[in-house]
Amino acid sequence: MLELVDLERRFGDVVALGGLSFAVPQGQVFGFVGANGAGKTTAMRIVMGVGAADRGEVRWCGAPVDAATRRRFGYMPEERGLYPKMAVRRQLAYLARLHGFARGDADRAARGWLERLGLSERAEDALEDLSLGNQQRVQLIAAFVHGPELLVLDEPFSGLDPLGIDAMSRVVRDAAANGAAVLFSSHQLDLVEQLCDGVAIIDDGRLVAVGTVDELRRGNGDRLLRVRVVGSSGALVGGWVDELAGVRVRGREGGVLLELDPDLDHGVVLDAARAAGSVEHFGFVHLSLAERYREVVTERHQARVGGPLAEVG
Secondary structure, X not given: OEEEEEEEEEEOOEEXXXXXXXXXXXXXXXXXXXXXXXXXXXXXXXXXXXXXXXEEEEEEOOEXXXXXXXXXXXXXXXXXXXXXXXXXXXXXXXXXXXXXXXXXXXXXXXXXXXXXXXXXXXXOOEHHHOOHHHHHHHHHHHXXXXXXXXXXXXXXXXXXXXXXXXXXHHHHHHHHHOOOEEEXXXXXXXXXHHXXXXXEEEEOOEEEEEEEHHHHHHOOOOOEEEEEEEOOOOOEOOHHHOOOOOEEEEEOOOOEEEEEOOOOOXXXXXHHHHHHOEEEEEEEXXXXXXXXXXXXXXXXXXXXXXXXXXXXX
């Protein structure tokens, strides 16, 4: 298990991380979500030893992480770092050897991964001669080639087409199924929702929510209700809810999304909807991960300074 324990990092007066703590179990894909500048890359660099924390600790399987431990990790940085003029297979084998592979084993690992991601025919080409999408695949292989116990991937799906996302998603899921812990950041929250077992949401370097995808989506449990009522003319009717006690309107797209007080019987809402018109839809819902993200970050900003919602990234 990877543990980030009370990590703090400052750059002058700017707090990049303010006591960040969460854990990534082995065998899981774990999403790391936050706005641009929230501290995701800083935290990942500290995990990999590229940066240092002012306070706190990174642990792997209960022990502090050192250089020897990090040789068993794989890292895909946001700023890609392979050699553009070097042949793809050669540099992947070189990276495997840096992690302790013998020459023959390193070459076999490089060839195997290139075949798996459909790049065998480009193995002897210079990296710069590949498309940007294929360069991205090579960068991912560089993180995987030595069979790491932990994968730290910073925006690994950025710029990929749907087929590339599918291929790389399978590789990530397979790594977790084989026992690796996978921590990756992404601003594509629909992808995070589909791919991840757990998610940590940070804002201004601080943890604001963490849990499984289902736990985060549930949010208010079964007290979120979507209702669609139409009148005799076929138009949507929404005013019926304005005087209804014990509910809060969360949205009006395609009907109304209502948050019910814990002690309110939903039958009261159904009766009011029937009195207003024809009820086309009436059902409890869970928020999407993107909706939940906006909710928790907005609540934090409003509680702190009343500021606007940041863009996820």
